[in-house]
Amino acid sequence: DAGVTQSPTHLIKTRGQQVTLRCSPKSGHDTVSWYQQALGQGPQFIFQYYEEEERQRGNFPDRFSGHQFPNYSSELNVNALLLGDSALYLCASRSLREQETQYFGPGTRLLVL
């Protein structure tokens, strides 16, 4: 049973560019959450998707947007990248109906130059 997978593992972009990160949830999970973890900090909640809708959102600007597909996989898009967007981006999945624990993927390390 595959766990949560994320792609790519590493990414380098320049300021002003746009980036798309991808997440495939654990089998049987219907909810995907995204987190940003800056170096030396705890993860910060970006948003959560359930049934292809954004269910809730943290304190992140509109430059951060997402999408969930019918197969429950998800994308995180960041526009107009800033140096401060450099971080580890973590995806977590869970079954909201079962109120299960969320499980995390290995993350995507984004470096903005």
Next chain:
Amino acid sequence: AQKVTQAQTEISVVEKEDVTLDCVYETRDTTYYLFWYKQPPSGELVFLIRRNSFDEQNEISGRYSWNFQKSTSSFNFTITASQVVDSAVYFCFLEGYNQGGKLIFGQGTELSVKP
């Protein structure tokens, strides 16, 4: 407001010592879950335990034990007879249910276990 505080930024112990990681939380929710996650250098967050707000029973799993006290809003984590493989960053996490399901991590405690 919801908040999770892990006051210990770094802890260093020698192998076989016991160590306790502190977590204090604030929430107005009456229904919530508390978690501990381990983050090794690889970066992936590994789930350790989940407790709900209605279950204050302490739990033991091998060398790990957790003490949940609602009276002091604390959810502390103890590793008995620490090992080098326990070296990692440990995060306490709060998921609230009454106000839209806020999801909040603490700042983490970096544990270093030396041989």
